[in-house]
Amino acid sequence: MNSPLTNIRLIAKRELVGYFASPVAYIFIVIFLLLAGFFTFMVSGFFDRGEATLTAFFIWHPWLYLFLVPSVGMRLWSEERRSGTMEFLLTLPITTWQAIAGKFLASWLFLGVALVLTFPLVITVNHLGNPDNGVILGGYVGSFLMAGSYLAVSCLTSAITRNQVVSFIMSVVVCLFLILAGWPPVTNFLAGLSPNSTWLVDLASGLSVMTHFEGFQRGVIDVRDLLFFLSLIGFSLVATAAVVRGIRE
Amino acid sequence: MIKVENLKKMFGAKTAVDDVSFTVGRGEVLGFLGPNGAGKSTTMRMVTGYLTPTGGRVTVGGHDVAEQPVLAKSRIGYLPENAPAYPDMTVRGFLRFSAEIRGLQGTARDIAVDRVVETCSLKGVLHQNIETLSKGYKHRTCFAQSLIHDPDVLVLDEPTDGLDPNQKFEARNLIRRMGEKKAILFSTHILEEVDAVCSRVIIIDHGRIVANGTPDELKKRVPSGRLEDLFRNLTLSDTVKGGK
Numbered sequence: 001m002n003s004p005l006t007n008i009r010l011i012a013k014r015e016l017v018g019y020f021a022s023p024v025a026y027i028f029i030v031i032f033l034l035l036a037g038f039f040t041f042m043v044s045g046f047f048d049r050g051e052a053t054l055t056a057f058f059i060w061h062p063w064l065y066l067f068l069v070p071s072v073g074m075r076l077w078s079e080e081r082r083s084g085t086m087e088f089l090l091t092l093p094i095t096t097w098q099a100i101a102g103k104f105l106a107s108w109l110f111l112g113v114a115l116v117l118t119f120p121l122v123i124t125v126n127h128l129g130n131p132d133n134g135v136i137l138g139g140y141v142g143s144f145l146m147a148g149s150y151l152a153v154s155c156l157t158s159a160i161t162r163n164q165v166v167s168f169i170m171s172v173v174v175c176l177f178l179i180l181a182g183w184p185p186v187t188n189f190l191a192g193l194s195p196n197s198t199w200l201v202d203l204a205s206g207l208s209v210m211t212h213f214e215g216f217q218r219g220v221i222d223v224r225d226l227l228f229f230l231s232l233i234g235f236s237l238v239a240t241a242a243v244v245r246g247i248r249e
Numbered sequence: 250m251i252k253v254e255n256l257k258k259m260f261g262a263k264t265a266v267d268d269v270s271f272t273v274g275r276g277e278v279l280g281f282l283g284p285n286g287a288g289k290s291t292t293m294r295m296v297t298g299y300l301t302p303t304g305g306r307v308t309v310g311g312h313d314v315a316e317q318p319v320l321a322k323s324r325i326g327y328l329p330e331n332a333p334a335y336p337d338m339t340v341r342g343f344l345r346f347s348a349e350i351r352g353l354q355g356t357a358r359d360i361a362v363d364r365v366v367e368t369c370s371l372k373g374v375l376h377q378n379i380e381t382l383s384k385g386y387k388h389r390t391c392f393a394q395s396l397i398h399d400p401d402v403l404v405l406d407e408p409t410d411g412l413d414p415n416q417k418f419e420a421r422n423l424i425r426r427m428g429e430k431k432a433i434l435f436s437t438h439i440l441e442e443v444d445a446v447c448s449r450v451i452i453i454d455h456g457r458i459v460a461n462g463t464p465d466e467l468k469k470r471v472p473s474g475r476l477e478d479l480f481r482n483l484t485l486s487d488t489v490k491g492g493k
Contacts, residue, residue, distance in 0.1 A: 001323055001352050010350050018337045021378075084333035088394070091297045092350050093323035248301050 007094045011102025012109070019110055032068055032114045036060065040121070052129030057121055058139040058217045062179050062209055065150050070171035072111065073154025074164045076103050077244070081162040086247075096244055100237055104155055111147045115140065135219030142216020145229035146209050150175050152236035159243040175209075178232075182208025250275055250324075250402050250432035251296060256305035258291050258456075265291045267456040269305075275401070278428035280447035281436040284484050288456040289436040290330050293406050296434065297327045309402055323351065326400035328408055332391035336380035340371055340390050343379060344397060351398040365393040368423065384411040392420075396427075403427065405435040409442065421445045440476050450476075454484045 002010070019025040036057065040046050044056035080086035089099055125131050150171075157170040180186050182205040190201045205211045212225040251273040258266040266288040273279045281289050294300040296307050298314045298321060307314040312321035334343055344365060348358040366372055369389040374382060379390060388411050395403060408424065409417045424433060425446050437443070443450055443464055450467055452460040460467055460483055464476065471478045 001319065002350065007350065010346065014335070014338075014346050017342070018335065021337050083336065084329065084331055085335055086333075087294070087299050087329045088327075088333050088391075091299050091322055091325070091327045091329070092347075093319045093352075094350065095319060245301075248299060 001093055004095070004098055007098040008102040008105065011094070011099055012106035015103050015106035016110060019106075025110065028068065028072060029114045029117060032064070033117060035064055035068075036118055039064070052125055052131040054121060054125060054131070054136050054139055055217060057118070058143060058213075061143045061146060062213060065147055066172060066175050066179065069111065069147055069150035070154045070157075070168050070175065072107050073151045073171060074158050074168040076107060076155050077159040077240070078162050078164050078167045079158075081159075081247070082164075090244075090248070096241055100155070100240055100244070104152065104237060107155075108148050108151055111151060112144055115144055115147065132219060135217075138216045138219035138221055141221065142213050142225070142229075145216075145226070145233075146213050149178070149209060149229050149232040149236075152233040152240075153178075156236045156240045156243065159240045159247075178207065178209045180208070181205060182210035250310055251404075251434055252306075252308040253292070253296065254306045254308075256292065256295060256307065257303045258288075258295060258300065259303045265456050266295070266302075269453070269456070269458055271451055271458070271461065273402075273432045273434050275432050276429055277449060278424060278433045278435065278447050280443045280450045281434060281453065282438065282440070282443065282450060282480065283436075283453040284438065287453045287484070289453060290406055291456075292453070293327075293404050293434065293436060294329075297325055297329075297404050298322050299329075323398075324400055325402045325404055326395035326398065327403075328392050328395045328405045330406040330410075332388040332411070334379045334387060334391050334394070337378065339376050339378055340366075340382070340386075341375045343390060344393060347394040347397045353398065361397050361399070364399075365396045368396060369393040370419075385413060385416055388412060389416075401431055403431055403433045403435070405433065407437060408435055409437065409439065440480060443476060452480060452483055459483045 039060040040057045044059070046056045049056060077086070080089060090096065122133075122136060125136075126133070153174050154167070154171040157174065158164070158167040160170070161167050187201050187205055190204055191198070194200050209229075212228045215222045215225045253272070254270050256266055256269045257264070269288070269292055271279070281292070283289050291300065295302045296309070296314070298318045301315070307321075309321040310324040312324065314321045338346070341362065344362045345358060348361045353361050366375060369392055371386070371389060371393060374386050374390075379387060382390065392405075392408060395405070405424070409420050412420055421442060424435065427433065428446070428448065435446075447464060449463055450460070451458055452467075460470070460479065467479055468474045468476055471482060
């Protein structure tokens with residue numbers, strides 16, 4: 001029998017090969033790069049800002065991922081349930097955890113590849129000015145963690161239903177909540193509700209990816225922000241395991 | 250090799266499998282008969298560790314499926330109902346994956362893949378995507394997967410479903426041949442298969458075992474001496490009772 005790591009690697013490899021065997025992966029990467037470019041250059045006006053930073057690029061990520069990450073994650077389990085391959089997968093000599101981890105890591109790695117392919121921006125900004133590359137790296141780390149969090153949420157919603165469209169919509173709604181909880185219009189509104197105390201605002205913005213992504217964009221890797229994203233991923237995957245167990249009950 | 254004790258499965262308030270017990274030893278082919286929805290697939294899903302039983306115990310090769318699922322599952326080759334396989338993989342890719350996840354690497358993997366490709370006559374479609382295969386080939390691909398690690402225990406849920414008459418004939422011969430050395434549990438609702446393949450038969454209806462014996466023993470229980478009549482007697486009366 002294989003070691004747990006070998007099993008996770010084999011599951012992840014199968015999943016990744018599946019992505020690149022179909023046009024889905026290429027379409028996703030092209031659309032991600034086009035949209036990232038469009039917002040950075042056309043909407044944020046990257047060249048007009050006169051800044052040697054990638055702020056104009058990273059601020060769009062929570063919104064870009066809102067639609068793109070669930071489109072990657074929606075099929076993770078719902079497709080297995082619909083086609084019946086889940087029965088094949090879970091009667092292999094592996095644990096449910098190995099299957100969940102393998103599938104999650106494969107799609108996270110895939111999102112990482114898409115993110116790495118934005119490297120021409122880093123070259124451009126280094127060519128035009130003298131940016132702080134530590135700050136840029138921080139932005140990338142934060143963005144990758146945020147993508148992982150959205151993905152873990154999608155993983156959970158795709159285990160709940162065998163319908164990919166339902167899985168996509170549920171996942172977008174949850175991720176939208178994670179964004180909006182820390183969005184200034186919402187936090188201002190909450191602050192207006194209880195002018196004398198800040199606990200409501202703190203609670204809401206504490207749950208938001210926006211608040212926790214902000215530090216990374218400034219190049220600050222705060223342990224609390226790291227813990228936030230990692231625990232969001234951990235929680236969603238544990239919940240996924242519970243849902244998968246429920247299907248087998 | 251397979252030992253099932255007082256197995257029970259509830260889906261909500263509905264009892265799908267009710268107090269089922271049986272054993273399958275090495276060299277035995279146990280035919281699992283019953284009308285659609287009798288609980289055949291549910292029982293097999295519990296034997297293979299896919300579904301968690303509500304009550305009772307399953308042991309495979311000495312390993313409790315609930316307590317040592319990975320060890321128990323490593324001993325089983327399983328062909329689920331409708332033969333699921335990843336549509337975006339090639340036949341070769343799927344079989345290689347099945348071999349590797351069951352601990353076969355390098356040459357051992359290649360030998361295993363070649364062996365099952367030969368056994369299940371898949372050579373012609375080796376590099377084709379599974380989604381482009383006909384039903385018979387898809388079925389054989391999934392069957393091949395269940396044989397890849399040469400398991401002691403085979404659980405086959407309707408292994409001849411979707412095959413043409415020639416393929417059915419070959420599949421039955423294959424099951425009978427393998428049954429000499431392995432413990433095989435297979436379900437069907439084709440009664441002629443029982444005579445051709447099984448050393449023992451269990452008829453299940455509404456989740457309960459209604460008959461258990463060798464094909465010849467069971468035939469003696471009806472005047473006509475035909476399995477078909479016994480099957481109808483046992484399961485039809487129950488259906489009518491259930492309908493009242």
